[in-house]
Amino acid sequence: MEHGSLDDSSSSTFSIMEEDHTLANSVRFVLNQDPRVAFCGYSIPHPAENKVNIRVQTTGDPAKDVLKDALQDLMVMCHHIRGTLDTAVADFRGNKPAEAMDIDLNKK
Amino acid sequence: MPKKGTKSKKKEVDDVPNQQENKLPDYLELQRTRVVCNDDAPIYVHTFICHSSLMAFHLLIMITFITLALHMFPCEIVCLVCLIYCLAYKLNFTYMHRYFYIKRLIDYITEYNSRLPTLGTFAAMGVDNSVSVEKFCKNFKIEINRLTEDDMEFDMIGIDASIANAFRRILIAEVPTMAIEKVFMVDNTSVIADEVLSHRLGLIPPLDADPRLFDYISVKSSELEWLPEGSQLSMSAPAHSGDKQKTFTSFSQSQKEILEKPLGVKFKDITIARLGPGQAIEFEAHAVKGVGKVHAKWSPVATAWYRMLPEVVILEEIKGAQAEELVKKCPVNVFDIEDLGNGGKRAVVAKPRACTLCRECIRPEESEESTEGASEAQESSAPWKQIELRRVRDHFIFTIESTGSLRPEVLFTEAVKILEEKCERVISELS
Numbered sequence: 091m092e093h094g095s096l097d098d099s100s101s102s103t104f105s106i107m108e109e110d111h112t113l114a115n116s117v118r119f120v121l122n123q124d125p126r127v128a129f130c131g132y133s134i135p136h137p138a139e140n141k142v143n144i145r146v147q148t149t150g151d152p153a154k155d156v157l158k159d160a161l162q163d164l165m166v167m168c169h170h171i172r173g174t175l176d177t178a179v180a181d182f183r184g185n186k187p188a189e190a191m192d193i194d195l196n197k198k
Numbered sequence: 199m200p201k202k203g204t205k206s207k208k209k210e211v212d213d214v215p216n217q218q219e220n221k222l223p224d225y226l227e228l229q230r231t232r233v234v235c236n237d238d239a240p241i242y243v244h245t246f247i248c249h250s251s252l253m254a255f256h257l258l259i260m261i262t263f264i265t266l267a268l269h270m271f272p273c274e275i276v277c278l279v280c281l282i283y284c285l286a287y288k289l290n291f292t293y294m295h296r297y298f299y300i301k302r303l304i305d306y307i308t309e310y311n312s313r314l315p316t317l318g319t320f321a322a323m324g325v326d327n328s329v330s331v332e333k334f335c336k337n338f339k340i341e342i343n344r345l346t347e348d349d350m351e352f353d354m355i356g357i358d359a360s361i362a363n364a365f366r367r368i369l370i371a372e373v374p375t376m377a378i379e380k381v382f383m384v385d386n387t388s389v390i391a392d393e394v395l396s397h398r399l400g401l402i403p404p405l406d407a408d409p410r411l412f413d414y415i416s417v418k419s420s421e422l423e424w425l426p427e428g429s430q431l432s433m434s435a436p437a438h439s440g441d442k443q444k445t446f447t448s449f450s451q452s453q454k455e456i457l458e459k460p461l462g463v464k465f466k467d468i469t470i471a472r473l474g475p476g477q478a479i480e481f482e483a484h485a486v487k488g489v490g491k492v493h494a495k496w497s498p499v500a501t502a503w504y505r506m507l508p509e510v511v512i513l514e515e516i517k518g519a520q521a522e523e524l525v526k527k528c529p530v531n532v533f534d535i536e537d538l539g540n541g542g543k544r545a546v547v548a549k550p551r552a553c554t555l556c557r558e559c560i561r562p563e564e565s566e567e568s569t570e571g572a573s574e575a576q577e578s579s580a581p582w583k584q585i586e587l588r589r590v591r592d593h594f595i596f597t598i599e600s601t602g603s604l605r606p607e608v609l610f611t612e613a614v615k616i617l618e619e620k621c622e623r624v625i626s627e628l629s
Contacts, residue, residue: 109624113621116617164617166331168614171357
């Protein structure tokens with residue numbers, strides 16, 4: 091749900107149901123990196139309600155598009171993380187016989 | 199929420215802004231990439247607004263005004279307004295000095311505004327602090343330390359805390375598993391009450407079943423059947439001979455055909471109830487797919503946590519007896535003794551990764567504080583002042599302990615997929 095003004099689409103608050111800090115904090119981080127964003131933040135109006143408000147104010151572009159781009163960026167980052175993890179696991183498994191002596195440093 | 203504390207200009211504006219230099223001074227680089235730990239509780243409070251002089255305050259006001267006004271008014275008018283401001287507050291500049299000072303300020307700020315889009319927090323210094331997706335993809339690394347059937351420890355380098363936390367939250371609460379939900383008691387003559395027994399059954403670590411092969415329980419509207427002859431709930435219990443006994447569930451085919459190995463419980467030595475002589479328990483339990491948000495029995499991890507990589511730096515050399523003491527103080531043996539040539543000893547950092555940030559090494563000794571005869575030289579060379587504990591902001595050591603239904607690396611992949619699905623859901627809601 092988007093709450094904004096009719097003539098100024100560059101700042102609005104998005105109220106998202108069934109979400110919490112998990113998504114909102116990550117989206118806020120990605121939004122902050124976008125140069126078009128003048129202000130962004132999130133809040134949870136009441137902890138008993140499963141709702142989160144994300145506020146986006148941009149330097150001219152419509153806030154909806156900026157938020158969509160940020161979400162797309164976050165998806166790309168997740169994809170990349172998954173790919174990196176898969177290669178790392180494959181490498182680790184491949185090297186495991188040699189690394190069997192290399193117990194992790196935290197164990198005494 | 200601003201990402202870090204807001205900064206005002208650290209350099210004097212009178213200096214020519216050095217735009218060729220792209221490095222931050224050391225202390226700022228430290229603030230940008232490390233969290234410094236002091237000997238009190240871990241409170242990170244750093245403000246960058248300098249309170250020392252009134253001049254700085256006026257400067258701040260002028261800079262804010264100039265940044266905002268430059269969008270609307272031409273340069274000279276802004277200059278004049280600032281001049282009037284200075285005169286009104288009797289700021290200690292000469293007339294010409296004020297004008298040129300302000301003009302320089304305005305040039306600097308227009309320069310800053312035009313370069314701002316790519317730079318971020320330290321834009322005034324010419325240092326790039328933004329994290330674009332391309333940069334993230336280039337710098338992101340995962341190193342696996344330990345990977346067994348049940349748990350895994352790996353390092354994520356180059357990621358921000360908000361995303362690492364999102365993964366941790368999803369691992370604990372939103373990756374679905376199977377757990378016992380409904381228990382049909384046939385016979386229970388043990389000392390444990392029915393509901394207590396059912397509760398315990400539910401908490402048995404999620405079954406050795408791959409939850410991805412199952413769907414959530416849902417009653418589809420296609421199952422609603424019109425009853426033209428009235429209610430069919432039977433009053434009398436047993437079925438007539440020859441009729442199929444009615445059951446509470448109806449499977450279209452046996453689950454044996456879909457799963458490769460028989461479903462079972464992973465840990466076979468969990469005591470559900472103790473029986474005395476003559477007691478018996480008989481029940482049928484139905485396991486259902488769910489998420490940890492609804493009830494903790496559906497959480498696929500024993501727990502999942504992360505910590506930032508600790509960094510221990512010895513600022514000045516610690517030698518001799520103090521070195522020995524230091525090595526003894528640390529409960530996880532982070533420090534080690536290095537023998538110098540002529541019998542001297544020096545403390546070095548051997549295993550910084552093992553540091554638990556207990557701050558024993560930087561806590562001032564109480565015996566030192568109470569003695570009044572302690573000389574100043576002794577105080578300044580106290581070993582707790584020569585060590586600095588830090589955490590690296592973007593290097594996370596993740597540990598995932600699975601309860602057995604899925605392998606830990608599969609769990610993490612599922613968690614990442616769930617974050618992607620959340621984003622997709624919001625995108626489709628927005629369009």
